[in-house]
Amino acid sequence: MNNKLYEIVEMPNGIKMLSVLPINATGVAEAYSTIRNSPGGVSKGDCGPFSTNLYKKLGLEEGCEDFRTACDAIGISDREVITNRLTAITDKVRIVSSKDLVDYDIYDEPAAPRADGLVTTDNSIALFNYAADCAITVMLDPTLRIIGSHHASWRGSLLGIFQNQVKAFIELGSNPKDIIAVVFPSIGVANYEMGEEAVKMFDDAGYGEFIDHSSFDKPHADLPRMNKHILLSCGLKESNVYIMDDTDTFSDSDMWHSYRRGPIIDGKHLNGMNGYFIKLK
Structure with a gap:
């Protein structure tokens, strides 16, 4: 495989999505993310033109419609997709299957499980996560046909969401050296200023080296480097770890929604949500 990690492709229903090449090239699984400026979206204003807001009150109705359009693009029903109500401050990972679809409504936010990671061996479902600056990571063990998707805020990374995702794979029999991991773009170091309290949390967790104290007036966090x-x-081979760091959610407004970029009006963040899918073939 060449060094290219993704390409923007037109899906069968006409929308554009980011195709994750290290996953899709295996022929075992498929992984995609939505593109903010994709044609065919119905989300409006700063939440548009394409967003997958399932739970955020602002733009919710349009976000759900865009979510269904994205599901159609990858050939699945929205009723075959499992997600979590992300907390951004948990290290919890759920191993799921089609049994978890019983009495499950993906649009029912109050009933959605609070967690940040998903793992499955079930090829009849798709895993979905959403974010607007945090790092979404998809994983695949192509030999045992295990897939995973998790949401990593900086707090989640410090708490161990990556380690617990790998532990879930191991629980299902995986050898970490066989796992392929792709980390989608997050907010980049140039735009991620941190307060002193957050810097102390990095230091206390043993990740102080990933705070840049010298390049900017205030400390900035380098999430891509830390997550790698x-x-x-966790025991993954370097050749199996892919970091999409040539674009970032704050700077590239054509591609990505960003929480920190906002805009923020009357204390409300008006951003949409980027959607991330992975499923077994």
Whole structure:
């Protein structure tokens, strides 16, 4: 495989999505993310033109419609998709299957499980996560046909969401050296200023080296570099760890929604949500 990690492709229903090449090239699974400026979206204003807001009150109705359009693009029903109500402050990972679809309504936010990671061996379902600056990571063991998707805020990374995702794979029989991991773009170091309290949390967790104290007036966090370090510490091979760091959610407004970029009006963040899918073939 060449060094290219993704390409923007037109899906069968006409929308554009980001195709994750290290996953899709295996022929075992498929992984895609939505593109903010994709044609065919119905989301409006700063939540548009394409967003997958399932739970956020602002733009919710349009976000759900765009979510269904994205499901159609990858050939699944929205009723075959499992997600979590992300907390951004948990290390919880759920191993799921089609049994979890019983009495399950993906649009029912109050009943949605609070967690940040998903793992499955079931090829009849798709895993979905959403974010607007945090790192979404998809994983695949192509030999045992295990897939995973997890949401990593900086707090989640410090708490161990990556380690617990890998542990879930191991629980299902996986060898970490066989796992392919792709980390989608997050907010980049140039735009991720941190307060002193957050910097102390990095230091206390043993990740102080990933705070840049010298390049900017205030400390900035380097999430892509930290998340790669964590994945390698979990036993993954460096050749199987892919970091999409040539674009970032804050700077590239054509591609990505961003929480920090906002805009923020009357204390409300008016951003949409990027959607991320992975499913077994």
